[in-house]
Amino acid sequence: MKKLKLLIVALLSLIILPSIVSAASGKITVSGTTTSVVGNKVTVTVTLSSSTKIGSWQMQLNYDKKYLQLTSSSAEAGGTVMASSSATGVKSKKYTFTFKTLKTGSTTVSVGSYLAYAFDDLSEMSLSAGSKKINIITQAELEASYSKDNNLKGLNVEGYEISPAFDKDTLSYTVNVPEGTTNVTINALENDSKASVSGDGTITVTEGINNVNIVVRAENGSEKTYSLVINVIDQNPINVEIDNISYTVIKLRNNYVCPELFENSEVTINGFQIPACVNEKIKYTLVGLKREDGTIEHFIYDNGKYIKYNEVVGTSLKIIALDYDGKLDGLEKTTEKINDIEYQVFKFNNSEKFYVVYGMNVETGEKDFYVYDVSNKTFSFYDTEYIDYLKEQNETYLYVIIAFGMGLFLSLVCVISLSRSKRKLKKKHKQQVEEQKDEINKKSKKDKKKKEKEELEEAIIKEDINELNEIVSEDEDTAIYNLFEDDKKSKKKKKK
Numbered sequence: 390m391k392k393l394k395l396l397i398v399a400l401l402s403l404i405i406l407p408s409i410v411s412a413a414s415g416k417i418t419v420s421g422t423t424t425s426v427v428g429n430k431v432t433v434t435v436t437l438s439s440s441t442k443i444g445s446w447q448m449q450l451n452y453d454k455k456y457l458q459l460t461s462s463s464a465e466a467g468g469t470v471m472a473s474s475s476a477t478g479v480k481s482k483k484y485t486f487t488f489k490t491l492k493t494g495s496t497t498v499s500v501g502s503y504l505a506y507a508f509d510d511l512s513e514m515s516l517s518a519g520s521k522k523i524n525i526i527t528q529a530e531l532e533a534s535y536s537k538d539n540n541l542k543g544l545n546v547e548g549y550e551i552s553p554a555f556d557k558d559t560l561s562y563t564v565n566v567p568e569g570t571t572n573v574t575i576n577a578l579e580n581d582s583k584a585s586v587s588g589d590g591t592i593t594v595t596e597g598i599n600n601v602n603i604v605v606r607a608e609n610g611s612e613k614t615y616s617l618v619i620n621v622i623d624q625n626p627i628n629v630e631i632d633n634i635s636y637t638v639i640k641l642r643n644n645y646v647c648p649e650l651f652e653n654s655e656v657t658i659n660g661f662q663i664p665a666c667v668n669e670k671i672k673y674t675l676v677g678l679k680r681e682d683g684t685i686e687h688f689i690y691d692n693g694k695y696i697k698y699n700e701v702v703g704t705s706l707k708i709i710a711l712d713y714d715g716k717l718d719g720l721e722k723t724t725e726k727i728n729d730i731e732y733q734v735f736k737f738n739n740s741e742k743f744y745v746v747y748g749m750n751v752e753t754g755e756k757d758f759y760v761y762d763v764s765n766k767t768f769s770f771y772d773t774e775y776i777d778y779l780k781e782q783n784e785t786y787l788y789v790i791i792a793f794g795m796g797l798f799l800s801l802v803c804v805i806s807l808s809r810s811k812r813k814l815k816k817k818h819k820q821q822v823e824e825q826k827d828e829i830n831k832k833s834k835k836d837k838k839k840k841e842k843e844e845l846e847e848a849i850i851k852e853d854i855n856e857l858n859e860i861v862s863e864d865e866d867t868a869i870y871n872l873f874e875d876d877k878k879s880k881k882k883k884k885k
Contacts, residue, residue, distance in 0.1 A: 413507040415439030417448065417500050417518040424524045425490050426531050430460065433498050433521055435471065435484045437505065442478030444508035447471070449501050450486060456496035456525060457488040478508030490525045497522050535609035538581035544603065544615060547574040551617070563618045570594060570621050571643045575601065577615070583608040595644035596623040597637045600683045627659050629678065631688075631695055638663055639677035639685065648687060648700060651675060656690060665690065673698070706750060706768040708759050713747035717758070720745060727761060734761070745771050 421433035437446055450469040452459070463485045464471045471484050486498075499520035507514055526534075540557040551562045557580065566573060577589035588603040599619040606612050627638035639645040640661060647653055647666035656665040656674055666675040666687075675698055676690045687698040710732045716722065720735035725744055727734075734744035735758075744761045746768070758771040 412512060412515055413439060413441045413509075414515040415441075415443065415505055415517075417503055417516060419498055419500065419519050419521040421498070421521050422523060424526060424531070426528050427490050427493055427525055429490055431457075431488050431490060431523060433486045433488065435486070435500060436481065437471075437483075437503075437516075438481040439505075439514065440480070442480060442508035443475065443482070443514065444478055444506050444511060445474035446482065446503070446505040448503040450484075450498065451501040452488070452498045453496045456491055456494055457498070457523075458491055459486060460489050461485075461487040475508065490523075493525050493527060493530075495522060495524050532609060535607070536581050536583045537607050537609050537611055539584055539605045539607035539611050539613040540580040541577055541586070541603070541605055541613075541615060542580040543576070543578040544617070545576050546617070546619070547576065549573070560614065561616050561618075563620065565620045565622060566594070568596070568622050568624055569641070571641065573619060575603065575617065577603045577605075579605055581607065593644070594619050594621050595679060595683075595685065596621050596640055597626065597679055598681060598683055625661075627661065627663075629695060631678075631697070635681055636678035636686075636688075636695075639679055640664070645677035645685070647675070658690070658693075706759060706770070707752065708746065708748035708768050709751060710746050710748045711756065717745060728766075 416438060418436045418438070419433060420436070422431040425431045435448065435450060437443065437448065448471040450464075450471070452469075459469070462468055463483075465473055469486075471482075473482075488498075497520050500518045503516055503518055505514040505516055506512065541555075542557070544555045544562065545551060546564045546566075549564045549566055551564045553559060553562065555562070564573075572591055572593050574591045575589045577586050579586050585606045586603065587606070588601060592599075592601060597620070599621065601617045601619060603615040603617060604612055605615070623637070623640070627640070629636050629638065638658060638661075640663060642653070642664040645664045645666075651666035651668050651673075654665045654667040654674070655662050656676060657663070658676070663676055667673065674690050675687045676695075677685050678688050678695065679685045687700075689696040689698050710727070712733050717735045720737060721739070722733065722735055724731050725734045725736075726732070727744075727746075732746060734746055736744060742763055744763065746759050746761050747756070748759055748768075749756045759768040760771045761768055
């Protein structure tokens with residue numbers, strides 16, 4: 390009887406054990422941000438994986454709503470339940486959840502209940518699940534945890550020896566390199582892996598002094614600057630002084646780049662062939678002069694004289710042309726080709742030199758009006774407010790000109806009227822003067838005749854008196870008689 394029981398147990402074991410041994414297994418992992426600041430977002434990823442294909446699954450995400458607020462989910466229903474199936478089976482399935490942190494503290498995100506079935510035989514899979522702990526801190530606590538190490542661990546220039554020997558607390562170094570050197574490689578190693586370094590690598594150098602700054606930025610943002618002076622030895626430097634500033638003439642073409650619209654050339658200075666830049670249209674020849682701090686500047690060179698070359702360079706706007714339903718005062722809406730493509734434009738009195746285009750600035754995203762220069766193929770901002778202001782000013786000037794013209798016309802009329810009146814007055818005055826002259830002449834003649842008459846009478850009287858005196862001795866009666874007789878005769882003669 391005992392042997393029979395053992396046989397039955399053995400048979401049952403043979404039937405049951407294979408199914409237990411072949412049961413599929415899998416795991417659920419929860420990963421994401423470990424530390425976050427209050428108010429920031431954290432992302433948690435839930436991954437279901439297995440070495441065999443998974444046919445269907447169901448999982449529930451658990452989190453503390455006092456610390457976290459769910460803002461997005463890739464779960465099928467957009468929440469915390471992850472349930473789906475695969476027609477072909479999958480070995481891995483990921484879900485992403487984003488939370489906003491609400492307050493400081495420590496909280497855990499986990500998968501509380503889960504179930505999965507194998508794709509091949511639909512058997513229930515054996516699963517293990519993990520969780521993710523998140524520490525929520527303040528910004529000040531986060532910054533306090535940052536590393537402050539902004540030191541270099543090492544500094545060198547490949548192939549050359551710097552002076553003095555490197556020390557993390559020494560900030561200034563010098564290295565001499567031979568004439569003709571155009572570039573050097575600087576190696577700078579940060580002391581803390583969380584820090585960052587800038588200014589190292591392969592850099593271009595020119596004759597004379599070249600100043601290089603290597604900046605180390607710690608995790609907390611603090612910076613330390615190491616300065617390296619690279620002296621490219623020039624056996625025969627050409628030194629010039631302009632406006633009390635010392636310069637050295639650049640001798641190597643690789644060290645001097647021409648500005649736009651200038652072409653490479655050469656000019657002889659102190660017996661050396663110096664790289665130059667020429668522009669035949671403006672008849673300028675430029676050479677490069679380097680200051681003691683390493684800055685290279687353009688100078689116009691003319692028979693031993695150096696003049697600073699100042700060039701004003703503007704920016705070229707990039708515009709996406711758009712249609713505009715409205716109108717622009719004083720401009721005609723039409724279409725023109727820009728870069729062989731038809732666009733809606735506004736034109737100034739059929740001008741073929743400039744168009745006004747409505748569009749969006751690619752850099753700023755702002756929509757506005759822009760002036761397109763046909764010859765230069767560039768855009769510039771079209772200030773409608775300024776144009777309106779100019780129109781107002783023009784109208785004001787027009788009114789002023791009209792008023793001035795009317796005033797001038799009235800003044801001219803007044804001048805003509807006054808001139809005519811003056812001529813009339815002058816003519817009348819002349820007539821009056823002539824009349825007065827005539828009257829004076831008449832009066833003068835009359836007075837002259839009267840005077841002659843008086844003089845004649847006076848002469849007659851004198852003559853009579855003389856005659857009387859002569860006949861005093863004669864007989865008085867005879868004399869009187871003769872006198873009267875003579876007087877009568879005399880009067881008769883006058884009458885005749």
